Amino acid sequence: MYKLITKSISKNYVPYSVCLCTSTVNTKLNEVGQGLRKIQPKTNEIKSYGQPTPDTHPHLLKPGEFTPGLTLAEFKSRRERFVDKLLSSSNTKKHCVVIPSAKKKYMSGKIPYVFRQNTDFMYMTGCLEPDSCLLLEIDNEKFTSTMFLRPKDKNMEMWDGVVTGLGDPGFFGVDQAIDIADLNNYLDLTFKSSQPDTLWYNTEESEFTRLTSTVKELVKSAWGANLLSPTNLIHQLRLYKSSAEQKLMQKTCQIASEAINETISWSNPDISEHHIFAKVDYECRMRNASYLAYPPVVASGQNATTIHYINNCQMLKSGDTVLMDAGCEYGGYTSDITRTFPVSKSKLSDAQRVLYEIVLETQKSLIRKLQEKAYSLDELFEIMCLELGKYLKEIGFIPKHLSGVDLARASYKYCPHHVSHYLGMDVHDTPSISRAIKLEPGMVFTIEPGLYISADNRVVSEEFRGLGVRIEDDALMLPNNKVQILTEACVKEIKDIER
Structure with missing residues (x-):
């Protein structure tokens, strides 16, 4: 006959239950006693708090850090x-x-x-x-x-x-x-x-x-x-990032740059915008980002003319471009990148190439000007409008006689958003700070010119209708009018996006 014997153990032992034959209880109890697992006293107990610490999450925090990268x-x-x-x-x-x-x-x-x-x-x-x-x-x-x-x-x-x-x-x-x-x-x-x-x-x-x-x-x-x-x-x-914050901004921008590069290479016409969303999210998280910094824009074809398009549900088509605006958050600091690229490793069409080159050259011009003297974000916006206007006159989108304020207003219709905002813990960081102040060392900001040609625009020739291009990078202002492009690793030259 068998009985279930449960021995109550002192607080230093794990409770132990075993099925024994009554005829051999004493012998079996001795064997059980020898086999009990004694719990060792806790000598190095790690205290848990309401957030990660270097002891509880050494993969996230180095010794001495209170949050990633910060003491x-x-x-x-x-x-x-x-x-x-x-x-x-x-x-x-x-x-x-x-x-x-x-x-x-x-x-x-x-x-x-x-x-x-x-x-x-x-x-x-x-x-x-x-x-x-x-x-x-x-x-x-x-x-x-x-x-x-x-x-x-x-x-x-x-x-x-x-x-x-x-x-x-x-x-x-x-x-x-x-x-x-x-x-x-x-x-x-x-x-x-x-x-x-x-x-x-x-x-x-x-x-x-x-x-x-x-x-x-x-x-x-x-x-x-x-x-x-x-x-x-x-x-x-x-507004002014410390040296530790600058390193965090470099890290979050590097993560997003690598993730977007992977996503561009992976894209093909057999998937939807939603899959692109999932891919860039995955690639950011696999590089230890907490999550995406905002709902990404993944706009293929004429969806790219909707500046804040986040439905992300259309199928990609061969011959289209995808405008993807995505960034991630790492250690509480965000990145914000936009790239426009052709689907399925194809070449840009002539019209796509014209618009892309205009936007890219405008962005490069803005970066060069930042290294000449101190500008405000609002001044950069004015320069962007004039730069875009110059090129748009050349391709017949804007009357050639326009100049100055009239030229800027005309080009604004094709890029109806600011060229920059501050960047940091929030994507649109420090919103109470005016964009009219001069940029100074330690400030991080975006540079994001774009062109959006609506499908019903009858001023332009048909091949341009329904096209949208934006190129956005994140920049850190350094002393002596030096500018560090934090997202430089993210591809944007035509030879690289066409692959």
């Missing part, structure tokens, strides 16, 4: 420089700055979108967790920093993963950590006790609706207190 010291320095900039821009000395994170967003019910952190919050903290907030309390030149976070909760963490919790504010390099649920009450008490002259909070873009209401009520009830947004001050810092 905790860099995030502390950003907060210090922010406070210095704030104080230098203000006549008062007591301030309260509230910078919230992003919140989780849901497709439907409990199905979340992939979380992406608010980039201003990310820039100031390096924190990747949702439902968080940074509070800076400034009194003259001294300030204290507080992170409001979700507390540890075993049930929640079983579903959503580990959170950092409140027990280790030093992990983020701040003075204290408090439960995010207490943020509104804490802010109310702090505002009333310290009576800051200005409360800095972006009421227009915050996803924390209750916090926004609290902030407005506090300022409304306070005598003489100001409510200002910290966004522009943060963007003034973000």
